[in-house]
Amino acid sequence: MKLTVNGTDHTLEAEADMPLLWALRDILDIKGPKFGCGAGLCGACTVIVGGEAVRSCQIATGDVDKPVLTIEGLAGDELHPVQQAWIEEQVAQCGYCQSGQIMNAVALLQSNPAPSDDEIDAAMAGNLCRCGTYPRIRAAIHKAAAKLAGARP
Ligand code: FES
Ligand code: FES
DSSP: EEEEETTEEOOSSSSSTBHHIIIIIIIOOOSSSSSSSSSSSOOOEEEEEEEEEEETTTTTTOOOOEEOOOGGGSSSSSSOHHHHHHHHOOOOSOOTTHHHHHHHHHHHHHHSSSSSHHHHHHHHSSOOTTTOHHHHHHHHHHHHHHHHHHHOO
């Protein structure tokens, strides 16, 4: 089975119905996506597949036919603007949910470059944070949106 992750092509020895999260973490040793609920309810496992945020615990690896981006592949020479904003706003507390939050935020800003508070809340509603970092997540998304707008020609 073939899988492209963070720009690298892999050939996996795995059952086609293995959840993508398992393939990433247990076969490819890509540990950014986290196991939270395993039921599509928490968002800790969020990665971007073909430009869309997906819950990697809920998609079979054999059904993935587009490139996968995890938080490990987000930064180029510099951190991604969303990562920069996350640091500047000191978003993380325990950190467990944050990879999923960031990947969901990146996908949101790709589809909506200037989301309102309500749009942020709606888009991020499936990403739970037991530490309650939601106000800082919202502030960081606004800051990242401004950074991305400033970077556009
Ligand atoms: S671990 Fe995938 S949504 Fe919770
Ligand atoms: S920072 Fe702890 S669960 Fe979100």
